[in-house]
Amino acid sequence: MSKHSYKQKFLEFGFTSINDHGVAKPQCVLCYAVLSNESLKEYKLKRHFETKHPQYVEKNLAQRIAREIKPHTIGERLVKPAAIDMTSLICGDDVASKLPSVSLSNDTVKSRIADLSLNIKNQVVAQMKRAGKWSYQLDESTDTGKYAQVMVYVRYEVHHLLFYSTVRWLSRGKLLRRLIDLRTEVQFFLNDKKHRHAIRFEDKEWMLKVCYLNDIFALLNDLNLSMQGRNQNIITISERLSAFKKKLSLWKKRLERGQTAVFPSLNEYLEEWNQMAIHRFDAIKPILIEHLENLITEFDRYIPDRNLTCQLWVRNSFLAKVDDLSEDIAGLQEEFIDLHHDQFHRQLLSTASLGKFWTLVKKEKPMIGSEAMTFLPPFATTYLCEQGFLALAAIKTKARNRLDPGDDMRIALSKIEPYIEDILEERSQFHQLH
Template sequence: MTGRVSGLVTRVQNLAPLAKWTHCMIHRESLASKKMPECLETVLKQAVQIVNFIKACPLNARLFSLLCQKLGAEHEQLLFHTEVHWLSRGRVLHRLYELRSEVKTFLVNVRSDLAWYLDDPLWLAQLSYLVDIFERLNSLNTSMQGRDANILLLSDKVSAFVGKLDLWRDRLINKNVDMFPNFADCVQETGINIFPLINTVAQHVEGLKQQFGRYFTEDFSSFAWVRDPFICPGKDLPVDMAEQLVELKCDTRLLDLYSSSSLPSFWLSVMPEYPQLADAAVKLLLPFASTYLCEAGFSKLTALKTKYRNRLQVEDDLGLALSNIEP
């Protein structure tokens, strides 16, 4: 895609030199969260192995469902782990942790060696931490989705998460784990020695920060005036654009427009009066920060193109499905 000689980006820029490209920020977040200490990665693989043992065999899946019904469990099935579904790991681990007692009972009944993992307090504590951290990562992932997302908004969310990683690391140094509720409860229930675990968790948190720093290298501090042109100064702007920014700040009638409309709509509306300033702002806000809109289109198309439809032309139906206008 990004090859310098024959990649798609190069071919496009040969025809349109001013075209810009960016890596989907949601995909980058998913890539940054993959690397973890070996012991935690082993626990993740073993958890997936337990899920696959039950889910991959229809008989085991039915028997486990009946067991959950008999024991009055909140859920009746585990979830499959799918690598291409970025929220999958968090949901799979959370469901497994919720049904850990039922899973242990089932594995003991079928005499599986996998039941040993659920008897190990250290393994359960590591699993509970993975549940908490992936739940946090999933929350970040879902918060970055949406139709009106722009690169400034998503970069703010990533910066906030990196700031939380610093906060969590400092609290871990002080042996405080209350930011990970499942982990804290599991440690309290099992009564295991928390100090070796805290070192592993702190190592993972620090590694996450380094990975996020590797994948998110952009610095948008010089574009603070785009976020709020009435407060933030444009120190690095050329003199003509800086003068337009001063004029815009003093135009009090635009303050109500800024408060009542979205950021792209505001800059598009002031384009006739402040062309250079608005043009620079729109060029920053225009690129897609993620592939959310494309994925939403695929989802709608999948819902439309069922086996009961033999019509190949779905443009009109798809346009209606993707529209914000209620029919």
């Protein structure tokens, strides 16, 4: 009979391997039971894990339920019956008969989620203490039950939900795009209803303005989308905003020369109506130019130009110069020179995010690493809070309006994996004391 070999994926079921007189045998890291070589099969090890250690299965399923933003009752109502059906079909009724011992009631899932959430929170607090420098972002909203919910994100090397709708104006550009695409149908409908705004669609100047606004909103939407995401920071956001402000000035100059290629809807409408629309365009061109000037002014007022030279070394220390760093901090420029000639970190920068890059640099070069981290932790956008409140809307529905969503939110939004072994050990110690 051929011998079975151990596979790395068996660790998923809590099994490592021992050598017994040249024969590999699986050993459970939870109960230390040693099984036969014949048991080195995925379904047998999984069966041991699920039948001998159902508490781990419960917590894994509870974590999945919270991550997928599902009601706690789905475990008892859907997951367990489906698991029993599948196990009975594949492994037989004898194996399936053991699955009912796995408790997935509403109360059990809620309790497991609370344990997992507390473990994640404790990890975040511990990491904050080690990080030294961190920032937080706070926002407040009301849920379906009209209760106020406060959300706090913290960022150090990475960011997590510590405590526990989309951007509305993003849809305006899409609405204008649909209006332009369906202008013939809309005009016909309004004429049929004898509505006073039906005549607007015959007004070339008005339509040119709508086309222009559609293009502007589309460009703003693209800018906004480029600034969303979990890994954005002040440096990357500043670069995108500075580039967009330069583009506004460029588009204004082109518009002054009558060039409209950057505005596709406007350009398409002008080509469709030829000379008639071009004549009207000359009449409204000063209005469009003035609007771009106002946009530039507003961007300058709300988002003043930053001196990015002092941040260039953070963005790419291998393109910066030693004089870009302060001489007032002893050892800072010396560490920069060391980093500048470090080929390992040069290669790392091309594959890692800025946060990960400087976190690793900080371990070897604490002076320059700490200085760089003063630029990275601050939150540059409200993206995370917006995503959090979207999750809140999905978690706390009208049908679940009495739910305290804090624990579910933390698991759904945090990237930290809970240490289930620590939770079980704490539970075991608690029962021993009582």
